[in-house]
């Protein structure tokens with residue numbers, strides 16, 4: 305069966321953030337991509353988090369039409385990264401299937417990498433992306449204020465996306481003012497009332513700055529929480545977002561797909 309239960313098809317949608325090289329997705333990659341295609345997903349951006357796995361997502365992008373790669377070292381992985389790793393990432397970044405730099409950013413939740421070191425690695429990614437004219441894929445956990453400060457210090461607009469945005473309106477506004485897009489994941493579908501403010505942000509943002517993603521295998525949307533997420537389920541988040549904004553899901557699908565294609569300069573073809 306290629307149709308995934310609970311994912312009413314919606315097309316065209318792009319999953320702008322999936323960890324396709326994660327073992328949970330990789331175990332049945334052909335099935336994962338087939339189910340995504342059946343759900344209406346036309347393209348996927350596979351995200352690297354270390355030098356080794358950046359090489360893997362580039363290989364996946366080369367061998368799977370409709371899959372593109374983002375290369376970088378996640379803030380929680382930076383503590384183990386070497387200069388050789390950075391050189392490898394910078395070389396990969398020049399490849400034709402690479403459409404972004406990251407996942408990079410700042411994380412105070414896990415605090416695995418000393419925060420000053422996280423800032424240094426984030427700055428390196430921002431600089432590389434800027435030099436190559438590529439968008440940057442940004443992670444932030446429990447430190448949006450620090451992140452906004454570091455971006456403001458650059459003194460220039462930043463091309464890229466704040467992925468899996470989970471902040472407040474003022475933070476969203478600041479990131480938009482810096483030039484970033486905001487991407488929403490399964491959290492929009494969670495039933496916790498504490499996420500109502502996030503839903504308000506998602507409803508109010510300008511439509512031309514919004515992207516959608518799964519962050520699979522993490523952040524499965526309701527009612528699939530606790531199970532590994534996969535790109536097909538980006539349709540669940542897309543439908544919820546359309547509902548929050550009071551627009552037709554197809555309109556939301558087309559708009560977010562157009563936004564992703566512009567930001568990451570994705571070609572219309574190939575698709576999955």
Ligand SMILES: [Zn+2]
Pocket residue numbers: 321323351407519
């Ligand atoms: Zn991620």
